[in-house]
Amino acid sequence: MRAFVLHDHGLSPTLTEHPAPSPGSGQIRLRIVACGLNFADLLMIRGTYQDTPEPPFIPGMEVAGTVDALGPEVTGFAVGDRVAVFGGRDGLAEYGCFDASRAVGIPDTMDDVTAAGFQIAYGTSHLALDHRARLQPGETLxxxxxxxxxxxxxxxxxxxxxxxVIACAGGADKLEAARRAGADHLLDAETADLRTEVKSLGGADVVYDPVGGAQFEAAFRACNPEGRLITIGFASGDIPQIRANHLMVKNLSVLGLYWGGFLQFRPDILTGSLATLMDWHAEGRLKPQISHVLPLDRAEEGLELLRTRRSTGKIVITLPA
Structure with missing residues (x-):
């Protein structure tokens, strides 16, 4: 099979011929149709992600495809089923073997490209806002x-x-994407005085932060009493340091969220969240935004779009049928 393989941390993965895997106990093998890219893929390639395997390995954390083989002791799936999987790796290849416990059926209302980019992005945000921050109607996010x-x-x-919802992003095009997603107020990260402008809008009750750095610091100071800040990641490359006495003054809470970690200690919460999200999509309440769809031989281009922050929404890599 063809696969996009990383041979050493810090180098670019290369498209190469690679042995096709066979499913082990409790695993299904997928004919992969599409793979969603994530910022964590870049961290894994650099060797700085919390769950980075030793090279060589195949990046690609989430996929959609068709079951084409079953390992021993697999129940609930059949050859030909369409499924989405958060495997954590091995997605940028024509075939992949994954634990059946991580697979969810794809509803008929969802195409494969959407399914490949759905789990991590929507799952992260839903668990962060609902389970961790307990966002309430009428609050400012x-x-x-x-x-x-x-x-x-x-x-x-x-x-x-x-x-x-107050949305902060860099540039008019990105802000327009946030407006289409439902944002009530738009702040340009390149020009806005974030702290001042958020406070002028009444302050934030909940902050959703995949950026870190100076934006976290400004948002922290713009929080209302009993505000909750959810740390999702550090796309800026700068991990902020929090002074505990500042938490005390306004009774603030800083909450971490690592979506994949729930598979280890509370998988029921993660699968319940995904079931809710799949229902919302089937009801037409969610409109996933796919920024770029690229073939496997342009996977490096997709990673570069992530690296340079030139995408709005998800980047999905497709594989030939």
């Missing part, structure tokens, strides 16, 4: 990086949950 893969879903889900 500030979304940083609001035009990225997860940011747009946070805008959309926050609006569905009844919040007033």
């Amino acid at each position: 500030l979304v940083l990086g609001a035009a990225g893969g997860v940011g747009l879903t946070a805008v959309e889900i926050g609006k569905l949950m009844g919040a007033r």
Whole structure:
């Protein structure tokens, strides 16, 4: 099979011929149709992600495809089923073997490209806003990086949950994407005084932050009493340091969210969230935004779009049937 393989951290993965895998116990093998790219793929390639395997390995954390083989002790799936999987790796290849426990059926209302980019972005935002921050109707949600893969879903889900949404993103095109996703107020990250402008809008009750750095610091200071800041990631490359005494003054809470970690200690919460999201999509309440769809031989181009933040919404890599 063809696969996009990383041979050493810091180098670019290369498209090469690679042995096709065979499913082990409890695994299904997929004929992969599409793979969603994530910022975490870049971290994994650099060797700085929390779950980075040793090279050589195949990046690509989430996929959609068709089951073409079953390993021993697999129940609930049959050859020919369309499924989406958060495998954590091995997605940028024509075939992949994944634990059946991580697979979810794709509803007829969802195409494969959408399914490949759905789980992590929507799952992260839903768990962050619903389970971790307990966002309430009428509260003000500030979304940083609001035009990225997860940011747009946070805008959309926050609006569905009844919040007033302030979206912060860089440039007119990205802000327009956030407006289409439902944002009530738009702030240009390149020009706005974030702290001042958010406070002028009444402050933030919940902050959704995949960016870190200076934007986190400004949002922290723009929070209302009992505000909750959800740390999703650090796309800026700068991990902020929090002074505990500042938390005390306004009774603030800083909450971490690592979506994939729930598979280890509370998989029921993660699968329940995905079931809710699939229902919302089937009901037409979610409108996933796919920024770019590229073939496997242009996967490096897709990673570069992520690296340079030139995408709005998800980037999905497709594989030939």
